[in-house]
Amino acid sequence: MRIGVFDSGAGGLSVVKSLIESKYFDKIIYYGDTARVPYGIKDKNTIIRYSLEALEFFNNFDIDLLITACNTVSAYALDDMNQQSKYPVIGVIKSGVMAVEKHNIKKDEPILIIATRATIASNQYQTALRELGYNNITAIQTGLFVPMVEEGIFDGEVLDATMRYYFKDISTPSALILGCTHFPLISNSLSNYFNNSPTLIHSGEAIVNYLEEGYSLKQRKDKPELKIFASENVLGLRKIAKIWLSS
Numbered sequence: 001m002r003i004g005v006f007d008s009g010a011g012g013l014s015v016v017k018s019l020i021e022s023k024y025f026d027k028i029i030y031y032g033d034t035a036r037v038p039y040g041i042k043d044k045n046t047i048i049r050y051s052l053e054a055l056e057f058f059n060n061f062d063i064d065l066l067i068t069a070c071n072t073v074s075a076y077a078l079d080d081m082n083q084q085s086k087y088p089v090i091g092v093i094k095s096g097v098m099a100v101e102k103h104n105i106k107k108d109e110p111i112l113i114i115a116t117r118a119t120i121a122s123n124q125y126q127t128a129l130r131e132l133g134y135n136n137i138t139a140i141q142t143g144l145f146v147p148m149v150e151e152g153i154f155d156g157e158v159l160d161a162t163m164r165y166y167f168k169d170i171s172t173p174s175a176l177i178l179g180c181t182h183f184p185l186i187s188n189s190l191s192n193y194f195n196n197s198p199t200l201i202h203s204g205e206a207i208v209n210y211l212e213e214g215y216s217l218k219q220r221k222d223k224p225e226l227k228i229f230a231s232e233n234v235l236g237l238r239k240i241a242k243i244w245l246s247s
Contacts, residue, residue: 018204040116
């Protein structure tokens with residue numbers, strides 16, 4: 001199977017890492033819209049327009065499936081992309097919600113969702129969790145984490161101060177949904193902040209589990225061929241990929 005992965009920037013590489021480690025795919029085409037990152041502060045119509053333009057990019061390749069690794073795109077543009085696509089387009093929100101059930105989080109246990117402003121405002125995670133009977137949900141926008149990850153800040157004083165700012169009124173949750181693909185890069189720091197107590201829901205791991213259930217996948221001996229493209233500074237994105245994918 002040949003698969004495409006679309007993200008607003010570098011964050012989707014955390015999903016690519018999980019896809020590579022699964023060894024289910026022959027080829028992975030990654031496209032980051034680095035010229036217009038982040039999407040999480042943009043309005044719905046702009047997000048949809050950018051996402052459909054990305055879909056046109058992937059039409060240049062022979063792929064079987066496209067993953068929108070960006071949670072903001074998954075929240076706002078998934079239906080529009082599927083209407084215009086020649087292949088299935090899968091988002092990361094549904095798989096993330098399903099992962100909460102897989103980890104046997106009880107219905108009344110506290111769940112914390114952290115994501116960009118647009119993803120939180122969409123209420124996609126909150127609504128899907130409530131439909132499954134979860135009733136103790138807190139969702140906060142933590143957009144400052146995105147540029148920190150882009151700058152390679154995965155721990156340290158600046159990140160610690162930002163976590164204290166965002167989480168000062170938040171009790172330790174049973175599950176912490178990383179509702180942005182940048183956030184797995186700071187997962188150790190997030191876990192440490194909450195005394196390593198919460199179950200972390202990671203988009204990459206969740207989407208692999210989702211694909212395992214929905215598709216007839218067979219593991220290969222070799223890792224897939226990975227090609228990385230960007231709307232701006234592709235060399236910079238490939239440099240980031242070399243660091244992130246080897247960590």
